[in-house]
Every structure is written in structure tokens, then in C-alpha cells.
Amino acid sequence: MPPTAGTVALHSSLCSIPSEKPSSSLRSTLQVAPKPKSVLQNHPLYTPTNAKLSLEFKEKILCLEVMGVDAGKALSQNPDLRTATMESIHSIISFLLSKGLHEKDLPRIFGMCPKILTSDIKTDLSPVFDFILRELKVPEHSFRRVVNKCPRLLTSSVKDQLKPALFYLKRLGFKDMGALAHQDSVLLVSSIERTLIPKLKFLEDLGFSKEQVRSMVLRCPALLTFSIENNFQPKYEYFASEMGRKLEELKEFPQYFAFSLENRIKPRHMEVVQSGVHLPLSVMLKSTDEEFRELIKLGGG
Numbered sequence: 001m002p003p004t005a006g007t008v009a010l011h012s013s014l015c016s017i018p019s020e021k022p023s024s025s026l027r028s029t030l031q032v033a034p035k036p037k038s039v040l041q042n043h044p045l046y047t048p049t050n051a052k053l054s055l056e057f058k059e060k061i062l063c064l065e066v067m068g069v070d071a072g073k074a075l076s077q078n079p080d081l082r083t084a085t086m087e088s089i090h091s092i093i094s095f096l097l098s099k100g101l102h103e104k105d106l107p108r109i110f111g112m113c114p115k116i117l118t119s120d121i122k123t124d125l126s127p128v129f130d131f132i133l134r135e136l137k138v139p140e141h142s143f144r145r146v147v148n149k150c151p152r153l154l155t156s157s158v159k160d161q162l163k164p165a166l167f168y169l170k171r172l173g174f175k176d177m178g179a180l181a182h183q184d185s186v187l188l189v190s191s192i193e194r195t196l197i198p199k200l201k202f203l204e205d206l207g208f209s210k211e212q213v214r215s216m217v218l219r220c221p222a223l224l225t226f227s228i229e230n231n232f233q234p235k236y237e238y239f240a241s242e243m244g245r246k247l248e249e250l251k252e253f254p255q256y257f258a259f260s261l262e263n264r265i266k267p268r269h270m271e272v273v274q275s276g277v278h279l280p281l282s283v284m285l286k287s288t289d290e291e292f293r294e295l296i297k298l299g300g301g
Helices: 005-015 022-032 034-042 055-067 071-077 086-098 103-112 114-118 121-134 140-149 151-155 158-172 177-182 185-189 192-205 210-219 221-225 228-242 247-252 254-258 261-275 281-286 289-300
Strands: none
Touching: 055 071, 055 086, 055 103, 071 103, 071 114, 086 103, 086 114, 086 121, 103 114, 103 140, 103 151, 114 151, 121 140, 121 151, 121 158, 140 151, 140 177, 151 185, 158 185, 158 192, 158 210, 177 185, 185 221, 192 210, 192 221, 192 228, 210 221, 210 247, 210 254, 221 254, 228 254, 228 261, 247 254, 247 281, 254 281, 261 281, 261 289
């Protein structure tokens, strides 16, 4: 829902603070703007139980709330916000806007990654945008799309996370940097040792060769984002025991793991069994409901 004019004005008055004498400027702003003052007085942080909180801290909390960020959650996930200055928060917002992000993007980005609000622009944020530009070959006008796809990029170390992950993915065979940046960027913020390698090994343990697994993840990169316990294991068990299909079909159609077990795989399989029709795995799952019913009808006839 787009912010109202009053909300935007309040956000501006609370977050866009001059660098000289911020506390006096803030008090002046609040005194001459009755609407923000009224909101401040009615905010839960201004109850007697919170009387000991400083004015600056309260203004910081309200600034986050006005932007659409859950301040309580943000403070819980990033305690450093308690000591962050309004000037530093405003600097980060201005920096992100200068990189092409829109104000409407910030609530979701900060909500998902409140750590960004206390990042250092020079040592934390700028290197990430340089990485996106130089390593992923993303033009500046597309920065917004990449960051919105995966805000966690902005909280990841280029040296310790992003570059090693990119190197590993290239070794696996990923060549399309555009697709990696715009569609599968979550792989860049995933742990090689704790996330990527275990999933590859699980697929190998099912009976696939290393080369077959590599081919599967290149055709369906989302495989590297699925949980072993909640996705791979139950879906494979159903595939092998209930469906009685061969591994070769998974090799040809690894997207099987992307479909819902309860809402797609099981119902479709049961209808196929009841109708006595044999359908290739990909046809059974990819077809629309109308197409599937027609296939069943024609096969049954």
C-alpha cells in the first residue's frame, strides 16, 4: 500500500536530518509539525513505561515504523540499531537510493535484512555493488532488480562469501552471469560447505553420477535451494516407493522436486494410476489442469 503524503512528510522530517546539531533540529521539526508530534505522543513507545527512552531513540523507532519496517523485529535481529545515529541511517538510505533503489523497496529490504541499516557504506555496501557490476556483469540500471531479488547480497561479505560462492558455481558449470544475478542469486549467499555440497552429495547418494548431478543442477538451479529433509527426502521416497519410477526420469526431469508433493505430485499420480494411463513424469506434472484432464480422458478412452 503506497504511503500517504503525511507519512512521506513524517518520514522525511524524521529520517532526513541535517548533519549539524541533529538533536535541536529534530526538536524544532517536531515542534513546528503538529501532525508528527501527535503521532509521536500516541506511539506505544511514548507511554509512561517507556519514559526513560531518549527522544532520539524514540524518533529512530518511529522513523523505521513510518518507513514500514517492524522496529521491534529489526532491533531484535540487529541490536546495533540501538546505538546507530539518525545521520548514519539516513546516509545508508541515500546511498541505496543513489544506486537505483526506490523508497518503496526499502521496507521489504530492511525488514528482511535489518543489518543493512548499520552497515558501513565504504567497507560493506560499496564492495557488493562493485561485485554485482564487475563480476556478475550487471549494468547499474539493473541494480534494483538484483537487490530486490536477493536483499541478503547487501549483508554478505564479498571476500568471504560472494566471490568464493561464485568461483564454486563457475566450477560447477554456471556460465550465464545474468541468470545467476537475476534468477538464482540466492546461490551466491548460500554456504558452500553447509548448503551446496550436501545437496549435491544427496543426489549422488541416490545413484546419480557426479556428471549427472552437475547436469541436473545446471538445468534446474533451484535444486540447490531445496531442503534435503523437507523436499528431497520425502519426494524421492514417494517417487521410488509409491510411483515406482526409475532414476532416469529424474535425470531427464529434475524439476520434479520443484512441484508440491501434497498438492501436485500425489493427486496427479493417483489419478494416473486410477485411469490406467501412463504419462511421462514431465507431462504428468507440467500440464495444466485442463490439459491433464484431457490426457486422462484420451488415455482412458
